[in-house]
């Protein structure tokens with residue numbers, strides 16, 4: 001059966017690509033040729049703190065996976081200033097916790113880019129992991145099995161792994177899902193610290209009031225880009241309406257268009 005092609009005309013995103021630490025050039029990512037991210041161009045600038053928002057199924061997770069390299073592109077290009085500087089926090093529900101690993105084992109994984117799969121952890125790196133565990137408020141949990149942790153505690157462990165990795169480009173997929181207010185505040189304080197330190201942070205989020213309070217930049221996605229720039233302007237009612245209308249019109253079998 002031929003699939004209908006859906007290719008809406010959207011205004012170009014406002015982000016300038018010239019100063020991009022992650023640059024997107026007409027990016028399309030599809031599952032079995034059904035686009036989940038379609039014709040996205042723009043740039044995340046160095047040191048920016050950007051919320052990635054949009055309705056359910058808007059392509060937020062898909063875009064993050066495309067940037068990290070977990071999904072191939074079906075069109076366009078993604079240019080990353082330093083791929084080894086990437087740190088990625090998947091949705092907590094995507095992580096298999098049945099492996100018999102301790103908190104310290106998981107945080108030590110943050111060092112793998114530095115030491116390689118077969119490299120040895122030095123005492124200094126082990127200490128760095130312990131410091132990261134303390135930074136996320138889990139001192140004393142080092143040998144606990146990850147299967148025994150609450151969702152919020154496990155999310156803290158994943159943040160500790162990012163700290164250990166000392167990533168400069170940090171991608172967070174729904175980092176505050178299913179965690180309590182205290183954990184949200186503690187983890188957001190870590191994100192603010194990364195921002196102050198000049199790191200580039202992109203976080204897929206749902207709570208628009210939270211985004212308005214904490215994120216200076218915003219990319220509103222509805223498979224195609226709706227708006228990208230200063231958060232207050234991006235989250236204007238007209239843009240949110242356009243994102244909703246786009247979501248209402250999604251065709252499950254839509255094909256990649258030729259544009």
Ligand SMILES: Nc1ncnc2c1ncn2[C@@H]1O[C@H](COP(=O)(O)OP(=O)(O)OP(=O)(O)O)[C@@H](O)[C@H]1O
Nearest residue numbers: 031032036054055056057058059060061062063204
């Ligand atoms: N592995 C997959 N195979 C086929 N389709 C997929 C796959 N993963 C995601 N999709 C589809 O791609 C579209 C975008 O999904 P994605 O998870 O990127 O959206 P999202 O914006 O992160 O959604 P949510 O806010 O619900 O987490 C959806 O229609 C989804 O059903």
